[in-house]
Amino acid sequence: MRIELVHEAPTHETAWVVAAYETPVSDHTWHLTATGATPAPVLQDLLVDLADGDEWNMAGAAPVDETTVAAATMPLADAGWKHTADERWIRWTSPARDAGVQFDSFVAQYPNQSLATWTVWAGPSLNRATWILTASAHTPSSLLAGLYENLAHGDGTRRHSSGTRHKPLHLPTAPPAVTLPVPGTRPGPHR
Template identity: 65%
Template sequence: MHEGQTLRVERLHDAPAHETAWTVAAYETPVSDRTWVLTATGATPAPVLEDLLDHLAYADGWDTTAGAPVDEKTITAATQPLTEAGWKHTVNGRWIRWTSPAADAGIQFDAFAAQHPTHTLTTWTVWASPDPDHPTWTLTASPRTPSSLLANLSENLAHGTGTRQIQVTGRDRRTSLATTPPAVPAVMASPAASRTR
């Protein structure tokens, strides 16, 4: 829990790989309803989780203005790294989808859910798998999830974090970050850690 008691991270250690294992929730005050929520399944790769937790710990602006609607500027800011990396952009009814050039990961935006900023409906869905209907791992976010947090996640996905394959030689077997359950991210000492959060 953040010292201001307005940001909470919960980890369910025994969650199956395809069920929610991580929940990040932000509140305007310690006793108010959720402002935004982000979840990640148990198979979400450790590099993705580490970057998410680092962003929450050290970045400014993880909170959002109460009632701030999701607009074109927010969507553009959140997905700019994907556009720059050549991800395919499609629109299908209420959904806007960005798919990696290798078609092994994607982000989907639900325009209907975004019209309800006071709710914590799933507005953003991130997945890794050639088949988005059967993802290896997913991450979901509600309408008021900060665009800076989403842009950071997009940047990592655009560079292959959590989707790339690692090949090793010898007796070691081939390992896929997309299917390997994560270790709990280690807390690393850094100059930023000495700052008051």
């Protein structure tokens, strides 16, 4: 597992890259990215979940299918997020319409490519997001479910949860972000 933070990244660009590898020299099995404006509570919960879970390093995470999508998004459904689907996209939008999750079913059909299958956002809309987090097809559904559980309860989007689970990491907050490039290659050495 490698977690990379690019300290000087603009807020609208990728600042965090999490990637799991089968071996130290192999291509990553799954990856997750976050823009520089991703709120500290979201990053904190994600980093704690990564530190707590042994399954994140497992090689060849389960391929994404209807079962894994349902398992990952159960917290959104339970919190009353609106669910819509068309030929390519499955979307969940918060009741306040200030956060959402988007699943690209077309990209999910090509899990060996390094493309964002999941997009998580907060802000006025996906096109004008304050921050964005993306994940590849093989990102463990249990890790995504934890992220979505926190998102559904407002961590880092509208309000902070009433009971913070962990001691704050004191991560800097940044101004709003706008876009996130799709990661295309294995991350380089820590900068």
